[in-house]
Amino acid sequence: MNRILAVHGSPRGERSHSRRLTERFLQAWLEAHPQGELTRREVGRASLPHVSEAFVAAAFYPEPQARPLSMQADLALSDELVxxxxxxxxxxxxxxxxxxxxxxxxxxxxxxxxxxGLTFNTVQDNGIAQYEPLVRGKKALIVTSRGGFGFGPGGELEAMNHADPWLRTALGFIGIEDVTVVAAEGEESAERTFQVSCAEAEQRLLALARTF
Structure with a gap:
């Protein structure tokens, strides 16, 4: 395992804490894996199209190998990302x-x-759709930042966190179940409090870089 895909989701640039922490991890990972290959995909500051009616029609076309050229064009970016x-x-x-x-x-x-058909399949079981993940042998790291405290597992605001738990669900749906989450919390709290949280997250990421 020496190829890593980094997807940056923050719309902020140098002011993004999740972006900064992720880049710190990637730097450490490359140092620990000098033969490793890194690909970056920008989705926070780049214009990525949202799903459209044309996309849905093309993605669920009943005969994928016979899609019209117009539908192939509608899925071109998706094919590239997959x-x-x-x-x-x-x-x-x-x-x-x-x-x-x-x-x-x-x-x-x-x-x-x-x-x-590419990252998941569906079959009918007594008329009920059953889903099968198609992605195998991968693991993921989610680096996240949060304005408040208590959004992590067991926290008092855990139920309000629909960010990294949702990502974990979506990744698991296609077969990526080995997922680690590293979070920095409290950006809206006292500066020193957030600095401590970021430092703890960074140390965890540096340790993880050696084994990820």
């Missing part, structure tokens, strides 16, 4: 929590890579 994902063993996602969920660009990326 291929990119499948070509890498490791996935790193920087995903700040915005209004209890992920930024819309990251949601659009997920919608583009969850593809029938």
């Amino acid at each position: 291929t990119e994902l499948l070509e890498h063993e490791l996935l790193v996602i920087s995903a700040p929590m915005y209004n209890f969920s992920v930024p819309s660009g990251l949601k659009a990326w997920v919608d583009q890579i969850v593809r029938l």
Whole structure:
């Protein structure tokens, strides 16, 4: 496993804490794996199209091998993103929590890579749809930042966190179940409090870089 795909979901640049922490991890990972290959995919500051009616019609066309050229064009970016994902063993996602969920660009990326026949299949069991993940042998790291405290597992605000738990669900749906989450919390608290949380997250990421 020496190929890593980094998906940056924050719409902020140098002011993004999730982006900064992710880049610190990637730097350490490359130092620990000098033969490793890194691919970056920008979805936070780049314009990634959201799912459209044309996309849905093309993705669920009953005979995928016979899609009209116009439908192939509608899926061209999605095909590229799926291929990119499948070509890498490791996935790193920087995903700040915005209004209890992920930024819309990251949601659009997920919608583009969850593809029938490519990353999951469906079969009928007594008329009920059953889903089968098609992605195998990969693991993921989610690096997230949150404005408040208590959004992690066991926290008092855990039920309000629809960011990294949702990402874990979406990745698991296509077969990526080995998922680690590293979070920095409290950006809206006292500066020193947030600095401590970021430092703890960074130390965890540096340790993880040696074994991820």
